[in-house]
Amino acid sequence: MKLSFYLHKNGAKYAMLTSIGGCISILGYLIYILNPLQLILDKLLTFQPGSLIFKLWTQPPYEVLAKIYIFNVTNSEQFLAGKEKLNLTQTGPYVYQEIVHNSEAIFNENGTLTYKPIRELKFRPELSVEDPDKARIIGPNIPLLGISSYMKNEYGLFMNLGFSSVVNMVKSPSLTNLSVTEYLFGYEDPLVELASTYVPSWIDFTKFGILDRLMSIDNGNTITMHLSTNTTSKDDILYQYSVDIFNGSPGLKQWGYREDIPEENSPCNTVEGAFESGVFPRHLKENTTVRLYRKAFCRSTSMIYENTDYTSSGMKYYNYRIDQNFLSTSEENPENKCFCKNSKKCLPKGFGSLDPCYYGIPIAMSQPHYLNADPEIRKQVIGMNPDQEKHDTVMKLSPELGIPIYARLRMQINLNVSPDQIVTSSKPFQGMILPLFWVELGIYDMPSYLGILINIAAQIPTIEMVTSYILGMIGALMIATVGVCVIRGFNQNRSDVESENQGLESSPFLSIPVQPIIRSEFKLLR
Incomplete structure (x- = not known):
């Protein structure tokens, strides 16, 4: 009953943390697979009217x-x-x-x-x-x-x-x-x-x-x-x-x-x-x-x-x-x-x-x-x-x-x-x-902005990899934390049950010597 009460009391919180952790992990995985920053840079550097690279080419800075x-x-x-x-x-x-x-x-x-x-x-x-x-x-x-x-x-x-x-x-x-x-x-x-x-x-x-x-x-x-x-x-x-x-x-x-x-x-x-x-x-x-x-x-x-x-x-x-x-x-x-x-x-x-x-x-x-x-x-x-x-x-x-x-x-x-x-x-x-x-x-x-762009472009693979790893670790840590809390709650509940059982076995009412008393009573009646 206590375990059920414990899960009922904290279940919503644990479910939310698990969902957030899962989403963060999935986000890290998607960054690792899709390379979104690289896609954005590729879009900026696509040679088409109005693009960054086209403007730089038209009038080189x-x-x-x-x-x-x-x-x-x-x-x-x-x-x-x-x-x-x-x-x-x-x-x-x-x-x-x-x-x-x-x-x-x-x-x-x-x-x-x-x-x-x-x-x-x-x-x-x-x-x-x-x-x-x-x-x-x-x-x-x-x-x-x-x-x-x-x-x-x-x-x-x-x-x-x-x-x-x-x-x-x-x-x-x-x-x-x-x-x-x-x-x-x-x-x-x-x-x-x-x-x-x-x-x-x-x-x-x-x-x-x-x-x-x-x-x-x-x-x-x-x-x-x-x-x-x-x-x-x-x-x-x-x-x-x-x-x-x-x-x-x-x-x-x-x-x-x-x-x-x-x-x-x-x-x-x-x-x-x-x-x-x-x-x-x-x-x-x-x-x-x-x-x-x-x-x-x-x-x-x-x-x-x-x-x-x-x-x-x-x-x-x-x-x-x-x-x-x-x-x-x-x-x-x-x-x-x-x-x-x-x-x-x-x-x-x-x-x-x-x-x-x-x-x-x-x-x-x-x-x-x-x-x-x-x-x-x-x-x-x-x-x-x-x-x-x-x-x-x-x-x-x-x-x-x-x-x-x-x-x-x-x-x-x-x-x-x-x-x-x-x-x-x-x-x-x-x-x-x-x-x-x-x-x-x-x-x-x-131009300084061009130097910054070159540095960003050079660091994008590292940034994406580190970001995906950090997000994956944060998500995994959150899910693991929920798991640890649930296990601790289960262990605590089992400990409480065992304590109760031990209390019943040591009760004074269960230790009364009933049989000797009954035998003595039969002797008196005779």
């Missing part, structure tokens, strides 16, 4: 800085007289913030996105070494040397003699003395003016500035990128956010890409599968190579995984470094073979031709200060001091979000002057590869 270092000629008279090697001194940095806006985004029915990136530069005087309007640079006359080399490579003696007469007529100098702003963004040159007047289909600008030409090529492009993974690909995770077609083609026709003969194509003339927008697939695996493409550099480049590391706050990231063979000769790196098909002579190790992207002018790309380049070319001039720490290209990539948290893209622009120059003012430079300037494109200050 990074502070991307372009640091420009220009090579200044310090012994012009001695060099032109043939007495000394060309002596170059690096000046800079002149810092410009690159502002990117991905405009006219169109979501296509086939799971791709078409857009037009717009890039502009904003001068940052507080980060620059001096005012580029006042600083002066003595450097090679790029239009003279570039056009004369183009003419020498593409035309015969008669055309070159005619061009030499034009150069003499306009008195084009071998070296120019310009402000940094003029050098980078444009100045009036008589050869450029003549070419734009009489051959506008070739030279479509009236002023020449080396950085202005780079920015011009990087703007006005139409890109289509994949949004979903390709289930037919062997490694479909690298398909998402990669280039599908660039200006109507999945490859670079200037390097021999043929849509009608796909077997002749190779990675060096294909941009499909490369990344251009700064967004990478999430949950990248270690040892994954990613290819980058930027039209100004006229080719895609591979970034090779090095190792995994963590920030001081525990955020995981992958270290990447540019493929050390990306500018090797075709003998050392067969994938570079297509870059030599349209040239009469392949460039030495460490140099990549940009001719097809720059009006046929023999512009050559290298790493800064001829890092990893042929040592013999480095000996042509004085002032090249390669340093891997300062001049290599590196990137740190968050695998959880697929965005870079640190990047230093470093490239140098050079002028490849053809040998046997006919133009008299070009002869001192013939057969040389002339360093012009190098640029470091870097991701610097990352």
